[in-house]
Amino acid sequence: MFIYIVATGNVQKRLLLASAKNIKEVFSFDVRISDVPVYYRDAYDPNRGQFIASKILNRMKVVELPNMLKLVGITDVDIYEDNLNFVFGIGELDGRCALVSTYRLFHKDERVFFERVFKEINHELGHTFGLLHCKTPGCVMNFSNSVFEVDQKSKNFCLKCKSKL
Ligand SMILES: [Zn+2]
Ligand SMILES: [Zn+2]
Numbered sequence: 001m002f003i004y005i006v007a008t009g010n011v012q013k014r015l016l017l018a019s020a021k022n023i024k025e026v027f028s029f030d031v032r033i034s035d036v037p038v039y040y041r042d043a044y045d046p047n048r049g050q051f052i053a054s055k056i057l058n059r060m061k062v063v064e065l066p067n068m069l070k071l072v073g074i075t076d077v078d079i080y081e082d083n084l085n086f087v088f089g090i091g092e093l094d095g096r097c098a099l100v101s102t103y104r105l106f107h108k109d110e111r112v113f114f115e116r117v118f119k120e121i122n123h124e125l126g127h128t129f130g131l132l133h134c135k136t137p138g139c140v141m142n143f144s145n146s147v148f149e150v151d152q153k154s155k156n157f158c159l160k161c162k163s164k165l
Helices: 013-027 053-061 110-128 147-152 159-164
Strands: 002-008 030-034 050-052 068-075 089-091 097-101
Touching (some): 002 053, 013 110, 050 053, 053 068
Parallel strands (some): 002 030, 068 097
Antiparallel strands (some): 089 097
């Protein structure tokens, strides 16, 4: 079984490759990058100038790829959900699909930028594996409301979360 990554929008190849490596290291599954198109333009909310995260996720849910365990979308557009100003990502609890936006994670230092994206990918994938938010300091399942909080946590799971994976 594979965890697939798909770019939804304009995402640099370097980031996709590095994200694949990160997922393989943390989740121990083989990772494939797919170029299957995910239509997401209709998720745009002109009133907010942002995209509705769950609408993009719904488009991802119908994607079928060979031996697909999970599908991780990475997008460069700004996404939001419900009454939140924005979300870094969204993941189906105990499901297959997760979506992460790089929009608010950008940093001019590529290492910092990529690390932030890895954290949010691992977090949203954690939800797809059934994990809820965790308060253990440093655990990647900590809820993050700002990039400051993203920078505070590690990209790894605490022992308690890891044992549930
Ligand atoms: Zn979460
Ligand atoms: Zn934890």
